[in-house]
Amino acid sequence: MTPAASISILIADDHFVVREGLRSILRREADFTVVGEAANGLEAASAHARLRPDVTLMDLRMPVCGGVEAIQRIRATDPAARILVLSSSEGDEDIHAALSAGAMGYLLKHSSGDQVTPAIRSLMRGKPWIPREVADRLASRARGEILSEREREILTLMVLGEANKQIGSALGITEQTVKSHVKNILAKLQVRDRTEAVTVALRRGIVHLPEV
């Protein structure tokens, strides 16, 4: 295959070692050019606006501004942006959030590295790149148990160890209402108590632990 033109790539990841690894992998392709790096979501968005790369490799969990928000910002100014998520997270919520924000591909960092290049080429052909592993994880979510915005909000406070009463006063609603929401959350996540709800939500990427 003789590539017609050079493909410009932006790397967004908060880990220096990962950025370096990606550079090393992408260097092997003659028509790939890394035009920029970003260490957080804000940098990624501004770098994309400035550099307009053909493809952006985007980590999800980054400080200051997460990858999902960065994808939204980028797609807002450039709806044709091709973004390939490269995450270590396997939570179905992370995957869904990234894809619905406009990502065209989703790679797991566990994957053997030889998927990065074909994924980028696939995106350049206008084709999404979703490995079966990722698709399966996403499919497990489709069981209709999607939390509402309010429920997600309450879940976030549950992670902090807040009691129902405190959650209520924080949100300006009654403890009874909070209990009603919590009940729905437990049912949707199919768990027994709030502690399990928190751990399941963390594993699925519905909420995240606050930075230390």
Place this chain on the structure above:
Amino acid sequence: MTPAASISILIADDHFVVREGLRSILRREADFTVVGEAANGLEAASAHARLRPDVTLMDLRMPVCGGVEAIQRIRATDPAARILVLSSSEGDEDIHAALSAGAMGYLLKHSSGDQVTPAIRSLMRGKPWIPREVADRLASRARGEILSEREREILTLMVLGEANKQIGSALGITEQTVKSHVKNILAKLQVRDRTEAVTVALRRGIVHLPEV
């Protein structure tokens, strides 16, 4: 500085991209030679026994067998092994476990990458390498709130959302005893309820979420 001899290095990390990034960084040093790679703790231990590298770069969170256990295995057969932990985790318990298992250095993946080389050279001189950032985190632990083995065991079951009664029957003890342990755990972690105990324990690396 003119290096006398070549330094052999083993890389243990489950992420291909990270391994590649480390290779890329280490390649810049003429006297560094990557002699092997491992994708989990067991591979790391057997690779170390076979290759006897001068320094081992070790990730902590790996499948099959974690980094801490790998360090223990390696130090059991080779007490002089020089191991440099390279973790994305900042939990004080992770740091303490790795160091007390015999690691001579601890680097955060966030760090700017130019610390890897001096850290390795420091280890080769027999000097440990603990950045202030890591040392501070470790110091915050020294406030005497160390959980006993039993308490850690109970905390693990709390993460799964088990009720006190179920934890008791799982461990063959009374619910009253479990409550007694839980009370002590809450006091030591300085939290209000079990949900907060779980999230704090996760952040500090005292327990980990089970693999999905």
Place this chain on the structure above:
DNA sequence: ATTGAAATCACTCTTTCGGGTGAGTGGCGG
């Protein structure tokens, strides 16, 4: 216009949680 989902709140009731207090055992180090 009607259906449906989401959010709100109330009332009851049982179970669980967490605090307080106390106490018996066994082990380990001073």
Place this chain on the structure above:
DNA sequence: CCGCCACTCACCCGAAAGAGTGATTTCAAT
């Protein structure tokens, strides 16, 4: 030997959680 600590268990008690049932409102979609 004695004290300290981990582990064990018990009883009490108030507070919180969770299940059940039901009701209202709003808003968007059909």
